[in-house]
Structures are given as structure tokens and as C-alpha cells.
Amino acid sequence: MDVKSFSYQLVIVVLTLSACGHSDQRTDGLADSDAIPVRVIQLATRDTTQVVSATGTFTTDDETALSFKNGGVIQQIHVKEGDAFRKGQLLASLEPTEINTAVKQAQLGLEKAERDYQRARQLFLDSVATQEQMENAQTVFEAAKQDVQRVAYNLNHTRIYAAFDGYVLQRPASTGQVVGPGTPVLVVSGTGHNGWLLKVGVSDRQWSAIQLNDSATVTTDAASDKRFQATVYRKSEGIDPRSGTFTVFLKLKGIPAVASGMFGKAEIRLSTKIGAWFIPYEALLDGDAGTGYVFVTDDGQTARRVHVQVGGIQKDHVMVSGGLEDATSLIVSGSPYLRDGSKITIK
Structure with missing residues (x-):
């Protein structure tokens, strides 16, 4: 074997040993970092009042669509949209x-x-x-x-007279128009002397949880500095086909300075208390439409992914209404790096 061939072989052996050494170092490094450091808190339920948030429009309990009993040609409509009227006033008449x-x-x-x-x-x-x-x-x-x-x-x-003091909300018909029996000619509302209502739409699950006389707080952009107290006054017995929601009417206490059709927001406090868990925001993953995921640990060494029901997002925490019944420790940091079954080490 000449000197040149021996030199080539020596170089190959050195490079091979060097590669093996680096491979061992990488393997050792990966072994040391298998366990992901996390922080955990102990889980415990507490009874709480659930809050349902909803939006809707203001109305009165005497909002009415007026129509003629029999069809015919409208002779005259004596009021316009926005006009106020008095009880007994002639509002519309048919050609007789x-x-x-x-x-x-x-x-x-x-x-x-x-x-x-x-x-x-x-x-x-x-x-x-x-x-x-x-x-x-x-x-x-x-x-x-x-x-x-x-x-x-x-x-x-053949004539429509006002049954109460109020004002005209809509005028869907016009003078000279041919209308059938029951076709709305005017939509009117009272002046709010009998109290204002906020008509809100809720899901079927929320509808079943809301009870009559549950308390609520109502706000509106027209009076952003005020919060009105209200109670659940009435619930619809069927779904609204236009919106796909169920209707709940909230009766406001007092007479706020609002107008029919104005937009309002409500927070309804359910009378039935429920057991819930209150967890930090960072512990919840993939939250969507009232559901999400969290990681828990049963032995302090392994992470377990759990599907949970989100009852509400509150000021400084998330309220979980279901899914944590069998868990004792919640992972609150390091969750984005975890998978179901990941090894963990508690910081």
C-alpha cells in the first residue's frame, strides 16, 4: 500500500468517527429535551350564575300591524311614518x-x-x-x-281607528292600492307607557336555559352611559324562520329614552346556578362556537388532550361548563407544544 492510498483511508476513518460522535451528541440532546416543561394548576368547580349575551331591538308590548277585515281599494291613509296619533283618530279608510x-x-x-x-x-x-x-x-x-x-x-x-295613543312605525300600503283581507296597511306602536321591551334572539340551548323572570342588564348605544335593568317577560314557543333563532322578550324597568327599532344589547343572568371551572385564557386551545380543547395531566408526567364546553368568556378568565369532570390538574403553560400523550415536566 502506498502512502497516498493510506492517507485517503485515514481521512475516511476520521470523518466516519467524527460523524458518529456528532450523531451521539444529537441523540443525547434529544433525549434530554423529550419532556416539555409546563406549569399546572389544580382544578375545582364552583357554583356560578351563567350569563347569556344577546342582541335585539326595542319595541313595545302593543306594537300592532293594522289591516282591513275585507279587501278593497284604499280610499285614503291619513297618517305617515313617524306621525303621532291619538286614541279614536281615523287612520285609514277603504273606498266604500x-x-x-x-x-x-x-x-x-x-x-x-x-x-x-x-x-x-x-x-x-x-x-x-x-x-x-x-x-x-x-x-x-x-x-x-x-x-x-x-x-x-x-x-x-272599512275604516281603521286608533285603539290607543301612539305613532306610526311603518306604512307598507298607499292610497289607491288594492289590498286583500288582513294585508298590513299600517304598523303602529304605543308610546311606551306600558313599558318597553327588548326583543332578542337566542339559540335553542340558551332558550331552554332562560326562565321567566330571570334578571338582565340592557345597554344601547343611544344611551351608552346608562345600564337598564330588565326581566325575562315572555318567550316564543316557536323558531323565527327568518333569523333561525328563538325570541325572548325582556321587559325594562322604567321608561328609558329609546325608540322602537333601536338596537340594544342584553346580558341575561340565569336563575339556575351551575358548577363550572374558571381557567386562564392561555390554557384554552382552538376555541370555536362554545367548544375548545385543553391539556390536563393525571400523573404529572403525561399530557392528555380534553374537549371542553365553553360557558362564557369573562373579563379575566374563561368559564368551562363541561369536559373537566375527570381531571384534577390543568396545564396552563406550554400547551402549544403539546400533543396527546406528550411527556411533561412540571416547573
Whole structure:
């Protein structure tokens, strides 16, 4: 073997040994860092009042859509949107020609039926007509009386009068328009003397948890420096098909300076207390739509990933309403580096 070949072999051996040494160092380094340092706290539940946040619009309990009983041509609408009105004031009327004709026809029919009945009765007394003929004529006469009462009733409903003091919210119809029975002509509201309501939409889970007379706090941007107290006044018994939510009405105490349709926010305090865990923000991972994940440890050496239900985000912590029943220690730092089953060391 010449000197040149020996030198090449020596270089190869040195490089191989050097690589093995570095590999051992990397392996040792990885072994030392397998356990991820974390910080933990002990878990304990405490009874708390759950708060449901919701938004909606202000309204009154006497907000009403006004319409005519029978269809026809609108003769005149005497108020506009935003106008105030007094109880008994004429608000709208139908063109009366058609109904007046029906009234006249009914009266003529009544007169004829009465004549026929009187004639049949006299013939019966003279033994010319049978009792059945006389009774049939009497039935027609009585039916004609009812027909007159019906058209007279309809005539009285060709005009809409205000049933209370209030103002016009909407005017969906116009003078000269042809409307059918029950078609809204005006949407009106009272002046709030009977109290204001905040109409909010909630989920089905929230709807089932909210009870009548639960207390609430209401705010609005129109009076940002004020907080109004309210109670749960009424709950809908069906879903609103337009919004896909259930409706809850909150009755405000006092008469705040608000207007119908104004936007408001509410925090409803549920009367039923629940057991919950209060954890730091940094412990919650992947929070979305009331759910999330946290890491817990049962033995102080291994991390376990747990799915939890988030009951609310509060000022300095997260309220967890479910998922931690079997856990005792919560990992509050180092969670982003963990996987289910990761080795940990407690700082």
C-alpha cells in the first residue's frame, strides 16, 4: 500500500468517527429535551350564575300591524311614518262603493224575504199553503236578517281607528292600492307607557336555559352611559324562520329614552346556578362556537388532550361548563407544544 492510498483511508476513518460522535451528541440532546416543561394548576368547580349575551331591538308590548277585515281599494291613509296619533283618530279608510252596494242588496233581499214570509203565513192560515212552505219562507226571512247584519258589520270595518295613543312605525300600503283581507296597511306602536321591551334572539340551548323572570342588564348605544335593568317577560314557543333563532322578550324597568327599532344589547343572568371551572385564557386551545380543547395531566408526567364546553368568556378568565369532570390538574403553560400523550415536566 502506498502512502497516498493510506492517507485517503485515514481521512475516511476520521470523518466516519467524527460523524458518529456528532450523531451521539444529537441523540443525547434529544433525549434530554423529550419532556416539555409546563406549569399546572389544580382544578375545582364552583357554583356560578351563567350569563347569556344577546342582541335585539326595542319595541313595545302593543306594537300592532293594522289591516282591513275585507279587501278593497284604499280610499285614503291619513297618517305617515313617524306621525303621532291619538286614541279614536281615523287612520285609514277603504273606498266604500262596493260594500255600500252589498249593504243595499242585503236590505232589498231582506224586504223580499219578509214579504214572502208574510204571504206564506197568510196562505197557511187560509189552509192554501202547507206548514212546510210557511216554515221555509220563515227560514229565508231569518237568513236575510243575518245577511244584513253581516254586511253592516263589514261596513263598519272599512275604516281603521286608533285603539290607543301612539305613532306610526311603518306604512307598507298607499292610497289607491288594492289590498286583500288582513294585508298590513299600517304598523303602529304605543308610546311606551306600558313599558318597553327588548326583543332578542337566542339559540335553542340558551332558550331552554332562560326562565321567566330571570334578571338582565340592557345597554344601547343611544344611551351608552346608562345600564337598564330588565326581566325575562315572555318567550316564543316557536323558531323565527327568518333569523333561525328563538325570541325572548325582556321587559325594562322604567321608561328609558329609546325608540322602537333601536338596537340594544342584553346580558341575561340565569336563575339556575351551575358548577363550572374558571381557567386562564392561555390554557384554552382552538376555541370555536362554545367548544375548545385543553391539556390536563393525571400523573404529572403525561399530557392528555380534553374537549371542553365553553360557558362564557369573562373579563379575566374563561368559564368551562363541561369536559373537566375527570381531571384534577390543568396545564396552563406550554400547551402549544403539546400533543396527546406528550411527556411533561412540571416547573
